[in-house]
Amino acid sequence: MDREAVEKLQRAGLKVEQPELLRVAIQRDEQKKVMRLRGEVPVMGNEGLMLVSLEPVTKLWTGSAVPPDLSRTPPPQYQPFFLLLESTAANYCAAVGKPETDDEFERLFRQLRRRPDGDDAHPLFSYLQGAVRLYLSLRDVSQAEFEAVVNRLSQSARWHSTHVGSTNYYREVLHGLFGA
Template identity: 50%
Template sequence: MDLNVRQELKRAGLALDWPERLQVPIEFGAHGRALPLGEEVPVADDSWRMVHVKLKPISRLWTVAEKTPLALRAPPRHDAFLYLLQSTAVIYCTAMDKPETDAEFERLYRMLRQRPDGLDCHPLFSYLQGAARLYLSLCSVSRAEYEDLLQRLGKLAQRFRSHPDSTAYHDKVLSPHFSA
């Protein structure tokens, strides 16, 4: 958790009680291409108040382990984390007017789990990473919890993959639950 980020968002008038109501808007560059995010991330609330905040790398935001790996088998207590990442994925796909494949979602979630502070050539990775950094700045999450949540997202995308170009995860999970 990052108390400085919490204070900065509060000063900007953003409500922090429901992190899942926040979003990481897509920023565009030349020719309508999504610009990858860096250290500074745009954050908007559901009334479109927006502020750019500097967020720490994910590995610097984990808290001390609160649960043993065995206790992680219980349903996640961070549903807002899952919601924020998946809604970010929908916002990105809608902005780009193209759903990503199930295999690509699975790869991006795996990359985010295995190399949380890494870089990827796909701009969506930086937005998923930005959403994760935002949530971890607002809520206490251990490394084990974080990895478990990302593994669940990856397995969900994998479960829907029926062929290499399948977009079933987007079409059946993301769009129905997160589109306006």
């Protein structure tokens, strides 16, 4: 958790006690092309949009909590984390006007787990990373919990994949989430 980021978001009127209601806003350039996030994370709440400087993922891990088995429905305390990540993915797909493939979602979540502060050419990676940085700034999450959540998302994308090019994860899980 990053108390400085929490205070800054609260002063801006954002409801930090419900991170699942916050959004990482999709940014576009002058040609309306979705841009990769660099540095600051654009956070959208009921009170509007604000750019926030957040620490890297690896600096935000807190404690040594061991996650429960997430192979089934996640326990209620993990649902806001899942919702923030999945709504970010859904909003990205809505912004670009097409769903990502199941294979690409799986790859991006795997990359996020392996290299949480890394870089990827796909713009969606930076938004997923921004959502993780936002959530970890608001809640205490251990490295093991982070890895378990992101691993579960990667597995979910893989489970929904039926063939090369399938978009079942988007259609069956993400579609309909918060504006998608």
